[in-house]
Amino acid sequence: MAGNSDPLTPRAKLAVTAGKAVAAASRAAGRGSGSVIGGKVALRLDPDLLARLAQNLDVILVSATNGKTTTTRLIAEALRAAGPVVSNALGANMPAGITSALAGGSEAKFGVIEVDEKYLAGVARDTDPKCIALLNLSRDQLDRAAETRMLAENWREGLAGSKAVVIANCDDPLVVWAASSSPNVVWVAAGQMWKDDAWSCPSCGGVMQRPGDDWYCGECGFRRPTPTWALSGDHVLDPHGSAWPIHLQLPGRANKANAASSAAVAAVFGVPPQVALERMYQVQAVAGRYDVVQFQNRDLRLLLAKNPAGWLETFSLIDPPPAPVILSVNARGADGTDTSWLWDVDYTRLTGHPIFVLGDRKLDLAVRLEVAGQHFQVCENLDQAVQLCPPGRIEVIANYTAFQDLRRRVGN
The missing domain is CATH 3.40.1190.10 (Mur-like, catalytic domain)
Structure with missing residues (x-):
């Protein structure tokens, strides 16, 4: 030993x-x-x-x-x-x-x-x-x-x-x-x-x-x-x-x-x-993933999804519609700077959810959601998105650096 x-x-x-x-x-x-x-x-x-x-x-x-x-x-x-x-x-x-x-x-x-x-x-x-x-x-x-x-x-x-x-x-x-x-x-x-x-x-x-x-x-x-x-x-x-x-x-x-x-x-x-x-069973969250946090008197569940396979698995976790969903995507060094992978993700799985979009590449994501026929709102930041969300636990899905940004904002 x-x-x-x-x-x-x-x-x-x-x-x-x-x-x-x-x-x-x-x-x-x-x-x-x-x-x-x-x-x-x-x-x-x-x-x-x-x-x-x-x-x-x-x-x-x-x-x-x-x-x-x-x-x-x-x-x-x-x-x-x-x-x-x-x-x-x-x-x-x-x-x-x-x-x-x-x-x-x-x-x-x-x-x-x-x-x-x-x-x-x-x-x-x-x-x-x-x-x-x-x-x-x-x-x-x-x-x-x-x-x-x-x-x-x-x-x-x-x-x-x-x-x-x-x-x-x-x-x-x-x-x-x-x-x-x-x-x-x-x-x-x-x-x-x-x-x-x-x-x-x-x-x-x-x-x-x-x-x-x-x-x-x-x-x-x-x-x-x-x-x-x-x-x-x-x-x-x-x-x-x-x-x-x-x-x-x-x-x-x-x-x-x-x-x-x-x-x-x-x-x-x-x-x-x-x-x-x-x-x-002792493991409740992993580096902030799956944590449910309180922010602006709302419950937010933080979910990390970095690539098409991860987004597919994450969509299977979220509460059923009409649970609100916030999506945040960056394309910094740690994420990979190419966002074309967004086109490999089946966003029709979010049909029925109110969707709010933020992050450095929110417009890339907005174009993808538009093509997928989803209803969404583009937001400047997490605070604005949470204020716009209808009632219910909010599912927050983000890629790597966007997830770290969100954790800092909610003090997690």
Whole structure:
């Protein structure tokens, strides 16, 4: 267990101390958590620091386009049944943020780490993970994320021959293609609501056949593997065929799927499904997502949706019409500057809801809603939108930086 022997060289200790000092200064200046800048400074002083910090931990990596922050939190909660956990719970998921998180967990047994899809192969190389959870791959940040098949190829090459147990969603053909190079894969039937990135076979480019919940390529025979774990309604089915009830405060089918994958990860480390799923009930919100806050004497539920797959899942969560809905979209660096993905989202699902639009790219969104035949009002800010909303709990859906703006405004 970590803490018994000190893996850190004097240089590494200096790097950790300097990183923490810079992070504290950044927080004091009101520039956020400081974890990224602190990690960058630490890695500049010791480029091998991430590998050194990981070497006494049982590392679990979680990567996906959607759901990685929540799943990381659920796995961390479940594994606390087996020992202390260090995790990048705030979602700083590139090497600097991960280094910063691990530097704070000298007594931990487990490191549960969310990893940006583009960095998975490199972080896996540095941290020698015991387990890697792969949930889904879909289009995201069109201006800079490689086409999804290229990401899958990158994962496939990076994970080839990995000693890690790979927990992979067998319902996503891109994830299956990526994970198939690993010698030790546990398949989970976690479902796939958004299918528009998986119509062609990642192996040969042929057309994917999708009878019912199954899928296969009619040309090369690449097909859905048989799962040993599965999400079935409100239960997780384990490899022995036992059904365990999912206890979550987080809403929606997507989070049940995240819980199923998390239970499979916990089992790798000897935590039984019943214990893992009961512990997941502790999670009420994840970095502000799903929080219900009071603002101007109204209840607002804050929902994050960063890409078409995320918006589709989020629409399935919201209260039925005529619940008012506020939509906010930015296109800053962290969001991706290309908003053409708005055209991939089916906004007809909002029919019957009063809709209020804000954010840096509110006019892009307004054009998209106009084409979708929706009734909406463009607003200058959250205060104005809330004042215009009819009665009922307000569902607020925003992409990444718009979500952070809203949290600051409501004091969350």
